[in-house]
Amino acid sequence: MSGPSDFQPSNPALKWIERRLPIFGLIxxxxxxxxxxxxxxxxxxxxxxxxxxxxLQILTGxxxxxxxxxxxDLAFKSVELIVRxxxxxxxxxxxxxxxxxxxxxxxYIHMFRGLYYGSYKExxxxxxxxxxxxxxxxxxxxxxxxxxxxxxxxxxxATVITNLFSAVPYFGESIVTLLWGGYSVGNPTLNRFFxxxxxxxxxxxxxxxxxxxxxxxxxxxxxxxxxxxxxxxTVPFTPHATIKDMFxxxxxxxxxxxxxxxxxxxxxxxxxxxxxxPGVTPAHIxxxxxxxxxxxxxxxxxxxxxxxxxxFSAIIILCFLPWLDSARTRSxxxxxxxxxxxxxxxxxxxxxxxxxxxxxxxxxxxxxRILTVCYFAYFLIVLPLLARIETPRPLPNxxxxxxxxxxxxxxxxxxxxxxxxxxxxxxxxxxTQNAKAEEGGDTPPAQSWSFSGPFGKYDxxxxxxxxxxxxxxxSACHSLNYIAFRNLADPGGPxxxxxxxxxxxxxxxxxxxxxxxxxxxxxxxxTADYFPAPFPNEQAAAAANGGKxxxxxxxxxxxxxxxxxxxxxxxxxxxxxxxxxxxYLDAVLQGFEDKPPAxxxxxxxxxxxxxxxxxxxxxxxxxxxxxxxxxxGAPATVKQxxxxxxxxxxxxxxxxxxxxxRIGMQVFVFLIIFALLMYFTKRxxxxxxx
Amino acid sequence: MTTASxxxxxxxxDFLFVATGAAAAxxxxxxxxxxxxxxxxxxATIAAGAPIxxxxxxxxxxxxxxxxxxGKPIYISHRTKKQIQExxxxxxxxxxxxxxxSARVKAGHDQWLVVIGICTHLGCIPIAHEGNYDGFFCPCxxxxxxxxxxxxxxxxxxxxxxxxxxxxxxxxxxIG
Numbered sequence: 001m002s003g004p005s006d007f008q009p010s011n012p013a014l015k016w017i018e019r020r021l022p023i024f025g026l027i028x029x030x031x032x033x034x035x036x037x038x039x040x041x042x043x044x045x046x047x048x049x050x051x052x053x054x055x056l057q058i059l060t061g062x063x064x065x066x067x068x069x070x071x072x073d074l075a076f077k078s079v080e081l082i083v084r085x086x087x088x089x090x091x092x093x094x095x096x097x098x099x100x101x102x103x104x105x106x107x108y109i110h111m112f113r114g115l116y117y118g119s120y121k122e123x124x125x126x127x128x129x130x131x132x133x134x135x136x137x138x139x140x141x142x143x144x145x146x147x148x149x150x151x152x153x154x155x156x157x158a159t160v161i162t163n164l165f166s167a168v169p170y171f172g173e174s175i176v177t178l179l180w181g182g183y184s185v186g187n188p189t190l191n192r193f194f195x196x197x198x199x200x201x202x203x204x205x206x207x208x209x210x211x212x213x214x215x216x217x218x219x220x221x222x223x224x225x226x227x228x229x230x231x232x233x234t235v236p237f238t239p240h241a242t243i244k245d246m247f248x249x250x251x252x253x254x255x256x257x258x259x260x261x262x263x264x265x266x267x268x269x270x271x272x273x274x275x276x277x278p279g280v281t282p283a284h285i286x287x288x289x290x291x292x293x294x295x296x297x298x299x300x301x302x303x304x305x306x307x308x309x310x311x312f313s314a315i316i317i318l319c320f321l322p323w324l325d326s327a328r329t330r331s332x333x334x335x336x337x338x339x340x341x342x343x344x345x346x347x348x349x350x351x352x353x354x355x356x357x358x359x360x361x362x363x364x365x366x367x368x369r370i371l372t373v374c375y376f377a378y379f380l381i382v383l384p385l386l387a388r389i390e391t392p393r394p395l396p397n398x399x400x401x402x403x404x405x406x407x408x409x410x411x412x413x414x415x416x417x418x419x420x421x422x423x424x425x426x427x428x429x430x431x432t433q434n435a436k437a438e439e440g441g442d443t444p445p446a447q448s449w450s451f452s453g454p455f456g457k458y459d460x461x462x463x464x465x466x467x468x469x470x471x472x473x474x475s476a477c478h479s480l481n482y483i484a485f486r487n488l489a490d491p492g493g494p495x496x497x498x499x500x501x502x503x504x505x506x507x508x509x510x511x512x513x514x515x516x517x518x519x520x521x522x523x524x525x526x527t528a529d530y531f532p533a534p535f536p537n538e539q540a541a542a543a544a545n546g547g548k549x550x551x552x553x554x555x556x557x558x559x560x561x562x563x564x565x566x567x568x569x570x571x572x573x574x575x576x577x578x579x580x581x582x583x584y585l586d587a588v589l590q591g592f593e594d595k596p597p598a599x600x601x602x603x604x605x606x607x608x609x610x611x612x613x614x615x616x617x618x619x620x621x622x623x624x625x626x627x628x629x630x631x632x633g634a635p636a637t638v639k640q641x642x643x644x645x646x647x648x649x650x651x652x653x654x655x656x657x658x659x660x661x662r663i664g665m666q667v668f669v670f671l672i673i674f675a676l677l678m679y680f681t682k683r684x685x686x687x688x689x690x
Numbered sequence: 691m692t693t694a695s696x697x698x699x700x701x702x703x704d705f706l707f708v709a710t711g712a713a714a715a716x717x718x719x720x721x722x723x724x725x726x727x728x729x730x731x732x733x734a735t736i737a738a739g740a741p742i743x744x745x746x747x748x749x750x751x752x753x754x755x756x757x758x759x760x761g762k763p764i765y766i767s768h769r770t771k772k773q774i775q776e777x778x779x780x781x782x783x784x785x786x787x788x789x790x791x792s793a794r795v796k797a798g799h800d801q802w803l804v805v806i807g808i809c810t811h812l813g814c815i816p817i818a819h820e821g822n823y824d825g826f827f828c829p830c831x832x833x834x835x836x837x838x839x840x841x842x843x844x845x846x847x848x849x850x851x852x853x854x855x856x857x858x859x860x861x862x863x864x865i866g
């Protein structure tokens with residue numbers, strides 16, 4: 001994109017096009033011949049990783065939109081149907097949902113890299129500001145995408161974030177009503193968020209084109225922060241940068257795949273598997289991890305308007321960075337003080353993220369205020385001051401000199417990479433932990449589950465026994481709305497044959513109609529039917545159960561969780577532990593005690609449960625020894641019942657788990673081989689350049 | 691450059707490039723598969739397409755009903771003696787898509803014509819009891835079908851399709 005290209009295609013047909021539209025010359029000069037500094041490190045591959053992520057998000061998003069229904073009554077269900085019924089729907093949904101987190105993870109590294117190496121300084125101010133605009137658009141897009149599944153967190157996230165605008169003086173309420181299209185968050189809100197969530201990624205893509213254009217006008221910055229002077233300082237973009245970027249992308253994909261196939265819910269919130277309920281707010285509203293630092297800033301300020309202003313300022317201030325930091329030396333490598341303050345700033349951001357996930361009380365509030373001051377002080381005091389008082393170390397004469405010098409300092413680079421990775425991982429993991437208050441429930445003991453870990457599979461016998469427990473006990477009060485009889489014969493399920501599933505279905509009476517006379521009638525169930533609910537509607541269910549409707553059990557094991565705490569949740573990432581839900585369910589089913597401990601009373605109409613948050617549960621003790629008889633000789637104990645029905649409910653929540661883990665293993669083997677091949681190819685290609 | 695010589699004597703470098711390129715191609719193909727496969731009918735749609743049973747008892751001679759199977763309208767006609775006579779007597783050589791009436795109904799159940807009511811031209815729904823052949827007339831482009839659902843006139847290239855079905859009893863069929 002710098003000046004007219006002298007590139008001429010040799011093919012006559014391409015020549016014909018080139019004379020009329022010089023697109024091949026544009027591509028050639030931008031992505032082939034384009035000179036790229038030869039000393040770029042792997043932090044520079046995140047530009048390519050982000051381009052890939054944007055393309056992937058748009059692709060999976062367009063596909064998901066083919067199956068999604070943007071309606072308040074149907075959205076939650078349509079997402080579940082995508083995951084359960086659409087071919088590879090679980091894969092596409094996981095890619096898109098985890099992809100959003102990966103996108104932000106990559107953008108934060110990209111931004112911190114720009115910050116460290118001074119990539120925002122003259123002549124790259126516009127390039128940097130375009131980047132901040134992309135980041136803002138990403139935040140808006142990510143927020144609206146999170147609303148679409150219409151779970152509890154979606155709904156209340158939408159309510160809280162749109163209410164930020166009510167802080168605007170005079171017009172606040174009108175603006176919020178305008179955003180909602182009603183008197184509260186509702187169907188119109190969901191519809192417009194869907195529309196905008198579809199639109200904004202293309203706006204982002206447009207700004208990315210400008211971002212790349214500006215990049216190619218100013219040229220890439222580099223770790224030395226000195227501009228290329230001679231041809232020796234640069235290498236052609238293709239194959240050098242292309243292959244290096246592709247190696248970076250393939251490594252990133254390994255990290256990404258870990259989430260898609262093994263930890264799809266690690267970054268999510270269990271509450272979002274509860275359908276949106278405008279009458280009940282979750283105990284702790286926590287945004288997705290990538291907004292947490294700003295959420296912490298918002299909550300640190302005791303004044304509503306000032307809090308909102310501070311939160312937005314924390315982002316907008318980035319636009320002024322090129323002028324706040326007027327130091328002439330770009331790279332922090334040569335700025336001993338700036339380097340230290342940069343790492344302090346990184347830690348401040350991580351800690352703010354952690355605080356954003358914690359309940360706003362006690363020490364957390366004070367710490368939040370101190371860190372908010374630190375955040376702004378970095379931009380408004382530290383950087384302007386350093387520009388005046390700091391003595392930078394001497395810069396290398398040229399990039400070529402830097403490359404020669406670097407071959408000695410490899411170990412230091414590796415160490416700093418490692419440190420940065422650990423910090424980044426900490427940021428990532430630390431901020432994912434959501435504030436699930438225990439509110440006085442004991443921590444459930446960790447059980448051993450056949451479906452945990454990378455090779456996890458459901459225990460067929462346990463699933464069949466669990467189904468029996470559900471049918472004979474739980475189904476008296478709890479529905480199982482997302483499970484059809486045909487699912488009993490699905491691969492990766494309880495392992496029944498089609499005929500067995502049909503026979504099982506035929507035992508049920510299903511309401512159908514209207515018939516030709518306009519009347520509803522009952523007929524035997526077919527495999528395509530869903531498990532019938534025990535009550536005709538929620539009101540009837542509530543009336544029959546002391547005022548509170550028993551929740552649907554289909555997603556129960558994913559909709560319940562408990563706080564793992566630091567540092568346990570960091571280990572969980574590596575051990576793939578994500579059985580909080582099953583552990584909790586199993587514990588609650590066994591946690592009933594006839595007599596509350598001394599000094600504890602539970603309200604009338606509730607029962608004491610050791611593990612239930614608050615200990616007072618409305619459900620009476622559902623299981624007792626000998627209640628259900630198993631054909632396979634498994635013990636008729638509450639412990640066994642609880643284990644089996646929990647296994648069964650894990651399957652109803654995650655029927656594609658076995659397929660997911662099996663394909664995940666294949667993808668991992670492939671990606672690791674591919675990354676190795678890319679690594680050696682990259683070394684070959686670069687062999688001549690060093 | 692040594693393009694010519696390296697083509698004659700493959701080097702380790704070439705092998706590496708080919709292997710990497712091949713792995714990338716395999717990865718790309720494996721990625722495209724789920725992105726395309728998701729367009730096929732989902733499990734709920736397939737389950738809803740299970741066979742249906744239809745009671746024929748209420749359909750009087752000369753009447754027909756329309757039922758839906760897999761989202762397609764199925765015409766079930768209780769043909770009159772005259773209609774059966776016409777369908778059986780027509781010379782096969784005069785038909786654009788020659789097929790005897792006996793191949794389009796179940797043996798012993800001559801009075802029942804079961805066809806998918808979708809015009810073989812471009813998918814409109816033909817109207818029963820219209821047209822010149824005592825059968826179906828498609829209002830979109832004027833195709834005419836006879837009392838056996840065979841194309842007689844107009845742009846449609848083939849006879850109305852017969853869905854898979856079987857008689858469970860004299861008055862009950864299962865479609866699918």
